[in-house]
Amino acid sequence: xxxxxxxxxxxxxxxxxGIGEKTASRLAFHLLRAPDSQSRELAQALVExxxxxxxxxxxxNLTEAxxxxxxxxxxxxxxxxxxxxxxxxxxxIERTGGFRGRYHVxxxxxSPLDGIGPxxxxxxxxxxxxxxxxxxxxxxxxxxxxxxxxxxxLAKVVRPLGVKVSxxxxxxxxxxxxEYADGVTIAKALEARRxx
Amino acid sequence: xxxxxxxxxxxxxxxxxGIGEKTASRLAFHLLRAPDSQSRELAQALVExxxxxxxxxxxxNLTEAxxxxxxxxxxxxxxxxxxxxxxxxxxxIERTGGFRGRYHVxxxxxSPLDGIGPxxxxxxxxxxxxxxxxxxxxxxxxxxxxxxxxxxxLAKVVRPLGVKVSxxxxxxxxxxxxEYADGVTIAKALEARRxx
Numbered sequence: 001x002x003x004x005x006x007x008x009x010x011x012x013x014x015x016x017x018g019i020g021e022k023t024a025s026r027l028a029f030h031l032l033r034a035p036d037s038q039s040r041e042l043a044q045a046l047v048e049x050x051x052x053x054x055x056x057x058x059x060x061n062l063t064e065a066x067x068x069x070x071x072x073x074x075x076x077x078x079x080x081x082x083x084x085x086x087x088x089x090x091x092x093i094e095r096t097g098g099f100r101g102r103y104h105v106x107x108x109x110x111s112p113l114d115g116i117g118p119x120x121x122x123x124x125x126x127x128x129x130x131x132x133x134x135x136x137x138x139x140x141x142x143x144x145x146x147x148x149x150x151x152x153x154l155a156k157v158v159r160p161l162g163v164k165v166s167x168x169x170x171x172x173x174x175x176x177x178x179e180y181a182d183g184v185t186i187a188k189a190l191e192a193r194r195x196x
Numbered sequence: 197x198x199x200x201x202x203x204x205x206x207x208x209x210x211x212x213x214g215i216g217e218k219t220a221s222r223l224a225f226h227l228l229r230a231p232d233s234q235s236r237e238l239a240q241a242l243v244e245x246x247x248x249x250x251x252x253x254x255x256x257n258l259t260e261a262x263x264x265x266x267x268x269x270x271x272x273x274x275x276x277x278x279x280x281x282x283x284x285x286x287x288x289i290e291r292t293g294g295f296r297g298r299y300h301v302x303x304x305x306x307s308p309l310d311g312i313g314p315x316x317x318x319x320x321x322x323x324x325x326x327x328x329x330x331x332x333x334x335x336x337x338x339x340x341x342x343x344x345x346x347x348x349x350l351a352k353v354v355r356p357l358g359v360k361v362s363x364x365x366x367x368x369x370x371x372x373x374x375e376y377a378d379g380v381t382i383a384k385a386l387e388a389r390r391x392x
Contacts, residue, residue, distance in 0.1 A: 004260060005248045009241040015234060017226050018219065029284050030213050031242065032249060032258060038211060039246045043239040045205040046227065050235045052201045053228060062228060064200060088225050 006032070058129070060105040060122040062087045070094075070103060077101045079135040083126065083154065085109045085142065093140060101138070104129065109146040110153055118153065127157070136164045143170045143188075202228070254325065256301040256318040258283050266290075266299060273297045275331040279322065279350065281305045281338065289336060297334070300325065305342040306349055314349065323353070332360040339366045339384075 006028055013024035031039050055061070056068035063069070070076065080101030084090045090103050106121040130137065139154050141147035155165045171189035172181050181189075202224055209220035227235050251257070252264035259265070266272065276297030280286045286299050302317040326333065335350050337343035351361045367385035368377050377385075 005241070005245040006258060009245045012238040012241040015238075016223050018222070023214065025284065026214070027212050028245070029282070032245065032283075036246050039242045042208040042211075043242040045201070045208040046235045046239040046242075049201040049205045049224070049228065050232050062202060086225070087228075088221065 055105075059103050060107060060125055061090055061103060075100070079133065080138065081126075081129065081134050081136070082138045082140050084140050085147065085150070089140065089142075101136075106141075106150070109141055109150040111146045111149075121150075123157075127161075130158060130161055130163050134163055136166060138166050138168065140168045143168075251301075255299045256303060256321055257286055257299060271296070275329065276334065277322075277325065277330050277332070278334040278336050280336050281343065281346070285336065285338075297332075302337075302346070305337055305346040307342045307345075317346075319353075323357070326354060326357055326359050330359055332362060334362050334364065336364045339364075 009028045009031070010021070010024045013019055013027050014021050016024075019027070031042075052064050053062050054064075054066060056063040056066045056071055058067045058071040061068055061070065077100055081104050082090075082093065082099060082101055083104045083106060084093065085106050085108060087105055090105060093099055093103075104122070104126050106123065106126070108116055108121050110116060110118065110121070137154070137158055139151040141150045151167055155167075158165050169192060170185065171192060172178060172185060178186065205224045205227070206217070206220045209215055209223050210217050212220075215223070227238075248260050249258050250260075250262060252259040252262045252267055254263045254267040257264055257266065273296055277300050278286075278289065278295060278297055279300045279302060280289065281302050281304060283301055286301060289295055289299075300318070300322050302319065302322070304312055304317050306312060306314065306317070333350070333354055335347040337346045347363055351363075354361050365388060366381065367388060368374065368381060374382065
């Protein structure tokens, strides 16, 4: 229907997650109306990110330089390693500014239904790091079925190496209301109650 | 926070309408995980659309070849021209398959508050076309304040040229419910009632 390069751009935009045909069409016509520089800069950013970004050889996070800035920062405590499933999880923790240890990115969680087993995660790299003097492994996968399964598997594999394994707490979100919290979360929060 | 090319991609994606910082970040990390080809193809589509798409010299629609396919289609009735504000409006009408005349794209509507006057629209090109034997001009701008103002202005300018000017009907949407329609639309539908 629309001239071919427009149709192609709409199809490419619609491949992005959460972007349907209608949104893709709206974005395409917006870009057509916008100055050339906007499309060009977006295209350059797309190419550049794929050319320059690779995995840090230590923590497996996405980085321009390997080892990454977090791994080469001498002020961070290398004896404490926080394991996350995906890079955005790492940034979510880093934004809080509350963690001064190092990270390890698994690039996935165990999910037998999707055919993702231990060999599909960056586990070998983690075990190599643990051999070199790590005291505590904090497992910060999400508190859902796959995240919990991954945490349990990690604990089983890592504990024999003499490394302390801990799990981030589950409970009520700060600022949330007990009345509207789901039952499983309330049960977890009661179970994990702390003396005050 | 994130490595620079990632931050740059997130910023570029967040410039798109309706895409906030969080969605942009989700899209960027999706692209990083996806095969290189997806980013490359999107980048190519972005560049190509800007290189190849221009305005049809006749109807002002976006096209690869000028005159466009619609203007060079000899089976279409050139004595009937449908005026729309933007290219997506044209595709919306064309998708219905119910119109066999030609189009003219204004690339905007009159909007004094935004400083958009008649000289900012593709009006001169329209008047030139009308001189060359057009019987009826169908004004298909949206039925909102700017669309109506543009329609009234067009009628005033075009009628003296001896061209019949008509306006697409306003009324209840087909399949909609009277109970939930807004008052102005119901009033319009009553006013424009037709014998049956």
